[in-house]
Structures are given as C-alpha cells and as structure tokens.
Amino acid sequence: MKVIQKENYIIIEGNNDDLGGLATLISQEHKEIQKDNVVIDILAKEDLKEKDLLVFLEISNLHRLQKKSFVIAAREMSFDNIPEELIVVPSLREAEDIINMEELERELEH
Template identity: 45%
Template sequence: MKVDQKGHTVTIKNTQGDFNAFLEKVTQQFKTFEKQNIIIDLTADSDLSEKELKLFLPLAKQQKKAKKSFVIVVSDLDFNAISDKLTVVPSLLEAHDIIEMEEIERDLGF
C-alpha cells in the first residue's frame, strides 16, 4: 500500500496485488485519513468486479457524512454497472477533478 498526500487529498494505491488484504489495511487505517479527501487507486488491479468495489461502500458513506470526497480509480470496468453511491472514474486526473468539483459544491452549500 502506497500513500501519497497532496494538499487536502490522500491517494492510496494498492501495490500488493491482493485486493482483500488492501481493503482490510485501508479499513484499519481509515481513521488516519478520514479528515481528508480520499482517492483509492486500483489501476493496477485489472480483474476487479462490481461486487468487490461495493466493499468500499461503508468507507464512502463515512466520508460523505464527514463532508469529504471518496473516489475510486479503476481503469478497466463497465462504469454504467457501478452503484450510484460510489464515485468511480477511469483516471487519477478525473479523480482530482471530481474532488475539486465536490469541494466547490460543498463551499456553495449543496
């Protein structure tokens, strides 16, 4: 697991290739990151399913309650099949753009 901090956003990248171990580690260390926007970078995992991504729902809900963003980056997936409760994008650039837009919305009171 690799963690990069850039401003008020933390990017957490799965470097092990073991999705379940990564999910467990992120869940255990979530309190460390909860005051920042979070990007989960899963671009290295090529065979993820929608079911596996849904395992991040509890963390995404916690972030929304705390008025912070939670974005998952997956390069190879049917984005139409993803739940509306998760924000999933195909690139890190789009993840940063989404966070920027959500921050503006929160500043405006939406």
C-alpha cells in the same frame, strides 16, 4: 498500501493487494485519513469486476458522511452495476477533478 499526500487529497495505492485486504486496512486506519479527501488508486489491478469494488462501499459511505470525497480510480469497465454511492473514474486526473468539484459544492453549501 502506499499513501501519497497531494495538495487537497491523498492517494492510497493498492498495488496488487487483495481489494478486501486493502478495504480492511483503510477501515482500520480511517481515523488517520478521515479529514482527507481520498483517492483509491487501483489502476494497476487487472481483471477487475464491478462487484470487486463493493468492498469499498461501507468505507466510502462512512467517509462521505464526514463531508470528504472518496473516489476510486480503476481501469475502465462497465459502470452500470456500481452503486451510486461509489464514485469510480478511469484516471487519477478525473479523480482529482471530482474532488475539486465536490470541494466547490461543499463550499457553496455554506
């Protein structure tokens, strides 16, 4: 797991790690990242299925309760069966756009 700090978010690169193991690591380190917007970069992971992303559902829900974004960047796939709670996009640029939009929405709520 590699963490890259950006201006208003962090990117966690999964490399070719087992997604369940990556989700567990992120859960264990959640106190360290709970104040950051997070992008999970698994673009390098091939043969990804929608069900594979469900390992991030619990940590995504927990993170979003903290009023922070949690976005998964994954290769293009059918997003029909992915729960609404998971935000999955096909590029890092789109992940950054989602974070910026959500930050703006949170600012407008106050």
